[in-house]
Amino acid sequence: MSDSAMLQKMSDTVRFLAADMVQRANSGHPGMPMGMADILTVFSSHYRHNPKNPKWAGRDRVVFSGGHGSALIYSMLYLWGYGLEMEDLKAFRQLGSKTPGHPECTHTEGIEVTTGPLGQGVANAVGFAMAGQYAKHAISADAFDHKVYCFCGDGDLEEGISYEACSLAGHLNLNNMVLIYDSNNITIEGDTSIALSEDIEMRFKAQNWEVVTIDGHDFEQIDAAFVKAKSQTKPLLIIAKTKIGKGAATMEGSHHTHGAPLGTDELAQSKQNAEFSGEVSFFVSDDVKVRFRSAVDKGDLLEKEWNRQTASIKETLNSYLTPDFNTIDFPVFNAGESHATRDTNGKILNAIAKAVPGFFGGSADLAPSNKTELGGMGDFPMGKNLHFGIREHAMAAITNGIANYGLFLPFCATFFIFSDYLKPAARVAALMKAKLFYVFTHDSIGVGEDGATHQPIEQLSTFRAMPGFYTFRPADGVENVENWKTALNLQAPSAFVCSRQKLPVLDRSKSRGDVAKGGYLIREVDDATVTLIATGSEVEIALKAQTLLDAKGTKANVVSVPCFDLFVQQEGDYIDTIINPSHLTVAVEAASGIEWYRFADAVVGMNSFGESAPAEKLYEHFGITAEAVVETVAAL
Numbered sequence: 001m002s003d004s005a006m007l008q009k010m011s012d013t014v015r016f017l018a019a020d021m022v023q024r025a026n027s028g029h030p031g032m033p034m035g036m037a038d039i040l041t042v043f044s045s046h047y048r049h050n051p052k053n054p055k056w057a058g059r060d061r062v063v064f065s066g067g068h069g070s071a072l073i074y075s076m077l078y079l080w081g082y083g084l085e086m087e088d089l090k091a092f093r094q095l096g097s098k099t100p101g102h103p104e105c106t107h108t109e110g111i112e113v114t115t116g117p118l119g120q121g122v123a124n125a126v127g128f129a130m131a132g133q134y135a136k137h138a139i140s141a142d143a144f145d146h147k148v149y150c151f152c153g154d155g156d157l158e159e160g161i162s163y164e165a166c167s168l169a170g171h172l173n174l175n176n177m178v179l180i181y182d183s184n185n186i187t188i189e190g191d192t193s194i195a196l197s198e199d200i201e202m203r204f205k206a207q208n209w210e211v212v213t214i215d216g217h218d219f220e221q222i223d224a225a226f227v228k229a230k231s232q233t234k235p236l237l238i239i240a241k242t243k244i245g246k247g248a249a250t251m252e253g254s255h256h257t258h259g260a261p262l263g264t265d266e267l268a269q270s271k272q273n274a275e276f277s278g279e280v281s282f283f284v285s286d287d288v289k290v291r292f293r294s295a296v297d298k299g300d301l302l303e304k305e306w307n308r309q310t311a312s313i314k315e316t317l318n319s320y321l322t323p324d325f326n327t328i329d330f331p332v333f334n335a336g337e338s339h340a341t342r343d344t345n346g347k348i349l350n351a352i353a354k355a356v357p358g359f360f361g362g363s364a365d366l367a368p369s370n371k372t373e374l375g376g377m378g379d380f381p382m383g384k385n386l387h388f389g390i391r392e393h394a395m396a397a398i399t400n401g402i403a404n405y406g407l408f409l410p411f412c413a414t415f416f417i418f419s420d421y422l423k424p425a426a427r428v429a430a431l432m433k434a435k436l437f438y439v440f441t442h443d444s445i446g447v448g449e450d451g452a453t454h455q456p457i458e459q460l461s462t463f464r465a466m467p468g469f470y471t472f473r474p475a476d477g478v479e480n481v482e483n484w485k486t487a488l489n490l491q492a493p494s495a496f497v498c499s500r501q502k503l504p505v506l507d508r509s510k511s512r513g514d515v516a517k518g519g520y521l522i523r524e525v526d527d528a529t530v531t532l533i534a535t536g537s538e539v540e541i542a543l544k545a546q547t548l549l550d551a552k553g554t555k556a557n558v559v560s561v562p563c564f565d566l567f568v569q570q571e572g573d574y575i576d577t578i579i580n581p582s583h584l585t586v587a588v589e590a591a592s593g594i595e596w597y598r599f600a601d602a603v604v605g606m607n608s609f610g611e612s613a614p615a616e617k618l619y620e621h622f623g624i625t626a627e628a629v630v631e632t633v634a635a636l
Contacts, residue, residue, distance in 0.1 A: 006291070007219050011041040012274050013288045014079070015247050018071035019270070020281040021092040021099075023261045028093060028101065031244040031257035032153060033072030035184050035216070039151075039240055040076055042222040044292060046229075048146060050299030051081040054109045055406060057317065058143060058306040061112050061128040063401075065121025065152040066182070067102040068259070073111070074099045079284070079292035082110040086282055105404065105432055113404045114432045117424050119159030122179065123394045125150035126165040127401020129177035129235070131408055133381040138357070139317065139407075143310045146176065147229060153182045154192050157200060161425075164394030169235045170208030171389075172381070177235040178226075179209075182216070184244040186255045204237045216240030249273055320358040320407040325488050328355040333477030337505045341498040341536070342441040344477035346371030348484050349411070349439070353377060353384055361411030361437070362386030364395050370413040370441045386410075392418050396425035396438070403429070403436040409488075413439035416456040416497055417447075423462070429493040430468040437487065438495040443473065444590040445622065446501045446537055451612030460591045463495060470565045473497040475522070475539035476505045479562045482515040486566070499537050501615055506539065513578050518566025521578055523558045530556035530633055531579050533600060534588040535564075541619075542588050544626035549633060556633070557583070564595060586632050590624050602632050 018033035048060045064073050071092060078084040084098060091097035098108050102116035112128070115121040128148040135144040156162050169177055181200065185192045201211045210232055214221040225238045245257030249269035262270065276283075310317065331347040333339065353359050353374045360374070362385055367373045377384040388395040395412045402410040414422070419440050429436060445455045463471040470492055474480040480496070487494035506522060513520025519533075523543060530549065534542035539560045546556045559578055561567050567575070579585060579599050586604060587596035593605035604624055611618060619625055 004219060007041055009285070010288050010291060011037040012247065012276050013284055014041060014072065014075050016271055016276060017075040017078070017089065017282060017284070019262055019267055021071040021074065021089050023264065023267055024090055024281065025093040026261055028071055028261070029068040029259050030071065030262055031186070032066055032069035032182060033075070034248065034257070035242040035244045035246045036069065036072055036151065036182055037246065038217045038219065039180065039222055039242075040072060042219055043149070043226060044076075044080070044295065046226040047149070047295075048302055049295065050303045051083070051110070051296050052300055053303060054082065056303045056306070057406060058146060058303065058310070060146045061125070061132070061148045061405070063113055063115065063121045063125040063128065063148070063150040064103060065115055065119065065125070065150055065156045067115035067121065070099070070101060070103045073103050074108070077108065077110045079289065080110070081293045081296040084108070089282060113401060114428055117428065118155040119161040120397045120425055120428060122150055122152050122156050122162040123165035123397030123425070124401035124404070125177065125179070126169045126174065126394070127398035128405055129169065129174040130172065130380065130386075130398065131402045131405035132176050133172070133174060134360070135407060137381050139320065140310065140313050143306070143313060147178055148176055149178045149180065151180045151182065154185070154187055154196065157181065158196060161393045161397060164391035165398060166204065166209070166235075167207050168389060168391060168394065168398070170204075173208065174235045175232050178229045178232070178238065179235070180238045180240060182242055183239050184242045186244045186253075186258060188255065188258055190255050201239060208234055209237050210234045211237045211239065213239040213241065216242035217246060247274055323356045323358060323409065325356065325485075328352055330481045330484070331477070333481070333505045335505050335507045337477075338502045339477050339505065340500060340502050341474050341476065341480055342371045342500060344480045345439060345496055345498045346373070348480060350375055352484070352488075356409065358408040359411075360384035360386065360408065361399070361413070362388055363413040363439075364388050364392045364418070365390045366414055369415070370439055372411070372413045372439055388412065392421035393425060396422035396429070399436050400425055400429050400432070400434055403434040404432065409435060409437070411437035411439060413441070415442045415454065416440035416459055417442070417454050419456075419459055419463070426463075426469065426493065427466060430466050433468060433491050434493055435491055436493050438493070439498065440495055441498045442500045443497045443536060444499070445606065445610045445618045446499055446590065446615045448500075448615040448618065449612055452609040455610035456591065457606050457609055458592045460497065460589070461594055464564045464595055468492050470494045470563055471497060472563045473536040474562050475534075475536055475560050476503050478505060478508070479515060479560065483562055486516045486563070497536065501537065503537050504540060506543070515562065517570050517574060518563035518568070519559055519561035519578055521557055522560040525550075525555050525557060528555040528557045528580070529583060530554055531559055531583040531585045532556050532588060532629065533559045533561055533579065533585065533596060535561050536589075538588045538590055538624065541624065541626050542629065545588070545629035548626055548630045552630070554633065568598070584633065584636055586629060586636070588624065588629055590619070601636055604629050604632055
């Protein structure tokens, strides 16, 4: 059999495996996998990886931004030898399977990053490429001379996040980034011409990318494009002109193949037209399997050679793989001092970055306001300061990619109100259990004169509602330090929501409980009948209210809950010792605060958007004061 005939047989195997998976599940997207099968078949000979060790640090990284084409991804992982069995392919989209509808890195070996929401995978790949460039400079240029490949479609490039990410990739001249664009001119509603008419080639050239255009079904052109990637000097876009549903008997090129099974008759006729050797479903011939599975032995040899070449940097590499947080010299903040928690957080970031080699990050053009600059540590790629520009959504998804690269602990930062721009990427981070950190400053109506557009109201509640995500809102520098100690040991994303205004460092001489459990009694008194709960800047208000209540003969405890998410995970006995269930309970927070009704009889908080005025005037105007808390207790 000639090479081209063998390649055709291999790609037809991929094509019909994917179609069979969708058909059996009666759900899924056969069009993209069938259209991309030729490209993935050729790609197999260029991809540096080791199916025996999917986390090998020297591997190429591959991102499938169009996660709806997961049947293609799972077919390839099975054929390459990543441990998926034929039964796993047959269980596509079923409960508890290793082959969910969109690829999840926590479910399936070989999946680098969880994708699904279009465009985010492109930004993830930029994050991988940035991490690779940083590894070159910080660890070893030879050890991390690998490629990052991202497969995307029209939908990915229509989403704004991809423009943000690719603009930054071009600016940074990420010559290890290869984006393969499945240009089939089809979206769910029909031809792309109904909503897209820009020149994609010119768009990317304007962003400092190299661009090549190929026939995505011509094996020689596909191979030449991947060969070119070996010597690229800029990020490379390969525009692959393909037909969606390639090989479908009557539906090739139709948008109807995008998101629905072909149907038994159409699929059978398609196989017959291709003279495909397996009339039964899920057929893989021995010769095809041997060709694809050669990735196992090849990858094992590549990794062994890499290990030999990098033996001299093993100790350095381990310092990135297993960071020692005990070496961090955290700053100390003393009662009686006064600091904005954005300032204390900045000092903490610098302390961590000095001690932990793989800790670095940056802001969406707000480092002076977020206090996230790492002093004296240089700029990417030679140093630790990243400059994302005004690109919040891409920034967060890029940070996901850096985190999933496997060597680094990244952070990113913006104003808390602009967390709305990056929420989709933060949600995916939580799905992946990715270890990364968000710094959100200007946390409340305390922002002041910038007004309602810049004053977060509902954001605390929405982040707290997200499973597997930990939102810290420290009351002062002491809590800020303790919160970071906790977050560094969580295998999950964390956010630090910090104040613009100065807050006093609080007296804890009458405190009880454990800050690491998310909530504790910051001031406990004898014979209390009331509990006041607060976070962040409102803890000071609650403590003042406690004094006023005491003067009126009412004893109140004050509880600080810097992390609601951790607190509600504690055993009921602990929660009851902190918030006495027999007490009248009032929560105080300059936000919507709806989650506090889980514990509180009333919430002193925000029921509207903010206003433009000095911060102290706003707290008075909206009734978030010690006096208002006392009145609420009296009314109850």
